[in-house]
Amino acid sequence: MSDEHRKAFVAESEEGITELNNALLALESDPEDAEAMDQIFRTAHTLKGNGAAMGYDSVSDLAHEMEDLLDEIRSGEIEINPELMDLLFDGVDYLSAMVDDIAEEGETDLDASGVEADLRELIETGEVPGASSDSDSDSTETESTDDADEADESDEADDEADDETDDSDEADESAADIDLPEELADYELDTGHAVFRATVGLGESAMQGVDAIFVLQALDDAYETFVTDPDRETIEDGDFEETFDLYLIDSSQEAIESGLSSLSKVESVSVTPVTAIVDDPMTAAEAAELDITDSATDAGDDEQTDDADSGSSDDAEQSEDDGDSDSDDSGGRSTPNRSKKDGTNIASVRVDVDQLDELYSLVEQLVTSRIKLRREMESAGMDSDNLDELDKITANLQNTAMDMRLIPLSKVVDTFPRLVRDVARETGKQVNFNVSGSDIELDRTILTEIRDPLIHILRNSVDHGIEPPEEREEKGKAPTGSVSLTATRERDHVTIEVADDGAGLDKEVLKEKAIEKGVKTQNELELMDDQEIYELIFHPGFSTAEEVTDVSGRGVGMDVVRNTVKQLDGTVTVDSELGEGTVVRLRLPVTVAIVKVMFVEVGGTEYGIPVKNIAEVTRAKKISETNNKEIIKHDDDIYPVLRLSDVLDEPSAVNGDGMLLRIRDEKRKVALHCDQVIDQEEVVVKPLEGVLSGIPGLSGTAVLGDGDVVAVLDVVTL
Template sequence: MSDEHRKAFVAESEEGITELNNALLALESDPNDAEAMDSIFRTAHTLKGNGAAMGYDSVSNLAHEMEDLLDEIRDGDIEITPDLMDLLFDGVDYLGAMVDDIADEGDTDLDASGIEADLRELIETGEIPGAGGDASDSGSTTSTDDTAETTADAASDTADDANDAGDADDSDDPDESSVDDGEADEEPAEDIELPEALAEVELDTGHAVFRATVGLGDSAMQGVDAIFVLQALDDAYDSFITDPDRETVEDGEFEETFDLYLIDSSQEAIQSGLSSLSKVESVTVTQITALVDEPMTASAAAEIGVTQSADDDDATDETEADDSETESQSTDESDESEDGDNESDDSGGRSTPNRSKKDGTNIASVRVDVDQLDELYSLVEQLVTSRIKLRREMEAAGMDSDNLDELDKITANLQNTAMDMRLIPLSKIVDTFPRLVRDVARETGKQVNFSVSGEDIELDRTILTEIRDPLIHILRNSVDHGIEPPEKREELGKSPTGSVSLTATRERDHVTIEVADDGGGLDPEMLKDKALEKGVKTENELELMDEQEIYELIFHPGFSTTEEVTDVSGRGVGMDVVHNTVKQLDGTVSVDSELGEGTVVRLRLPVTVAIVKVMFVEVGGTEYGIPVKNIAEVTRAKNISMTTGKEIIKHDDDIYPVLRLSDVLDEPSSVNGDGMLLRIRDEKRKVALHCDQVIDQEEVVVKPLEGVLSGIPGLSGTAVLGDGDVVAVLDVVTL
């Protein structure tokens, strides 16, 4: 078994287990939900077949027992009860643990015989082992015929899924074997006129004439941008023709696009080359002569195979029709394409009427190992650092180059592409939360409705991975501490069933995640008492705190409002982890609450990490960085005044205290004059930072502080500059 097949099995199984959990939750909520039952049965059936095909018998056997039980439930022979659902959820947990083992070790030795025996006993007796009750209406058992039929089904499924797990590159399909990717270049399009200037130009073997229609987008200097494009082509081609003529193009006197006529051996090479130019927004490349087998003039090449056959036209129509149907389908749905192969074989090698010539070759997406993504991102970070180093060296030498500007734009596009590749929808972790809330509610005797919105919003993989555990802590607290027991809620005039919601919204480069409950809320007086009891704050400090600051006491390590320690929560761990994790990700966390009405915990996180624009300042001869997104204004420090012994500045009738970085960072100020002031954005912190001078601003790779260095007030990370210097990046909020 190849490593790729194992990874594909693990990925598909993990998705299936999440689907099982959520479908079981839907069935538990509504035992008559036929759609949920079908989804559960279908997913268990797939897990069984895939496990058998891959040789993971323990996965297949457990999924088989679950499928048999679900068949009894679907037929109405066994009643859905809380104990029954617990048993099914236990089975899903075992499957999940097995898949985790396979992902980590390549196989699993987890013994699931106990849960399998419990499932089989329930099927045969209608009673849940240890529950002491009858879970069935009729107490019927699975007959020998049923078992034989199930075994036959399993054998059939195994054979089918083994085919699915086979080599996807096996090209026995007559349709596919007749398609050659290179033929697209050999079939020139119809009715395209060859420019007279190219008629007598001789084409080398394997070359053709191509027309590229180039668009520069919304350009303020269309002619200048066009010059950059044509200069790049001068380096790549001995000659080419423009339409309109070159002078007109360089003057920018064309409507949105202009045409290029190029001699090359590959349409893809032209497309790729032109698309890589930062000035170019759109490119359409069309072949206008045949690829020649021997040297000849362009006009002679244009007479070869200019007209496509009627069959080719039909195939093109079919391809266009089929593309619209297949774009939304996953490339993993290989069983459908294999069915198509069988139909083709039955027809004696003839193409089926609706079959696209692209079937099997038009791959819409690929699975990439996360380690490869991380490696790519690391290389992009190194490229950014090298670009900064190159620019600094050229500036020091008094040199300037348009090529360096071009490199800046290409690098920026590469950064954006690499970042986008790392973005993963929030659903990747949120889809497991309904099961979590269900289990905590059942453990604590609560009744809870849980809802999620905004799960399609995407975040960087690192952020998503790091934020999973904090969200779990918050959700556990919402159910355990927030939602009251059903009887108490009824006494308070509330519905016995509480509500917990997780909502995600995106605003520019940040995502806000809110976890809200309609429980008892936080009691400020109780929080004060606990703070005094634990020595977290003094009475004088508490008197000066506003309500928001009092709520945020829950983020103090070891701070808990619960009187009883349970398996769910109450040990004073969790919310401090939330605060520290979010802070390390350059995010913020806040709490709003109303006694008796509920609580909202709000996390604000960046969409991506690492590469940010930083303004570099000098303090006492040392360089520091401040994220540009935090800075509202940079001015000369001329209008500093004193009030109550402290330095301030005024801006738009607002007062901002002045924080001298030389004092905060214990650096001897080297400024003789006024220095510079950086007024920070109000939403971050109402303060103006004083430094000796502002050096410049650039995009850099910022590494968060780790280990014993993490959590140091005033520091958010470090940036490595092109010359190898490491510069501290300041956190303006905690400075």
């Protein structure tokens, strides 16, 4: 098995497991949701087929048991209840763990026989194992046995029907190029369209089923409907000879041939018409009764007429390429979108994240080399328009590479509804969870790092925030609490808010805990405002939980949130109202690494300050003193002056005023004093790692064009 196939299987399975989780949540909230049930069934079936095709029998077997149970639920034989849903979620967890093993080791030895046995027992008895008393089990034993016998008889009947269908298929195989599949008989063809049969060959393939799955998935994106021969499950299992047939609705043989031929897994394609191309909308069955040859001849005559009218065969070819022939516009009907129906365009490809990281690393090196080249040319007194052009090209390449790293927030938050559901079940609470803004994109690195902090916040919202149903009712609230995750974007930053309508934070309790743990003194607490008191929850080991549980209360989590967000050059704040709820707000940059930095000099040493943090640069001429502290005034506001020479232990090299950099208010209300401002430019900023990470006042380092490494200052912790 190739590594490429394994990675593709893992990626498809991970998406399927997320879809399965969310569809199960929808079904749990509304057992009558037929769409959710169909989605669950389709996804379980796909996981089963993919696992079998790849040789992962444990995945296939478990998915098969789940599929059988879902079939019983869909037919109304088994009712949905919380215990049944717990068992299904257990099955999904096992599937997820198996896929994780396969991703890391290439195989899995996880034993899911226990949950498979429970699923099988539920199918056969109609009862969740361990969910009912012995007496209940005895009273329903005979009933369950009868149901099982009936199910066996039904299965036998289905098998016989399948055999008859298979015989019928074999009998009609010689006429497949002229017979219209029954599934398409009632399908209405648009003007200029017909049904075609495409015979697809995959050539020599070690895993026919896997290669066929990729082809069918591409067709799912390109066509509204199509029929396979043999059936889809057989093809996905690889149980076909060298070729299989597809029945597709399109406007020409060439469109189908070019679309299928562009797929890497396809070696040969042969397309023949099954119905005539229709002049007016009609069903496929009606079109099948028309003469295909006459239709093709008429179409050819129409093309010749069009060519004559246009006066140029070149123009006609251009019209055909554009997909806007005159016949398509007859009757005032517009041709359906070709990019969706014809399958000729592949809109996206999967790229390994390691390749993206390598590309980004190369772009970073290119940026550094560009800076080095410009500095050398400026030192030599040279200038060139070509260098300006290189700047533009590099900037565009940099933006493209950064955009490629952007991933929708949904990749992380789609797993959170299941998380909230499990924590609520474990704590005996009722919670509605809503997500908005999940389509907003963040850099892959940021998204990866922010996942665990968001999990900590959500767990706390449910465990600490939302009250038990009876307590909420006593307070006049609805028994079901509400937790929401909302993402919004403002320019180059994304704000993520996690809000709940629970008990809120009690300032007095926070103060007591702070004194008890020695975090703050009584005098210090009296001088703190509400915001500062709420932010005590970010202190390491600080927790208001009365008892330690598996969910939270160990005094870890919120300090991890703050540290992680700060390392990503973001901020985290808390707002709360006692009895009404709490909001935790994270503000994060969209991208990292390449930023515009202003370089300043202090005592002969160069330092960098991110330009986005600077509000104003002025000469230090209006510094005054108050209570032996240096300050400046700006728009009636007072800003304390922080001399970098003192902070960084660098002797100031200026005899005069120097320069002041006033920092943006939302970052820190302060003005930084330096000897001089050198320049500003885009550079690659590397965060500090290992023992150097977390040093107050430093956010990372920048490598300049001459090879010098410059420290980039963190104005918040400086």
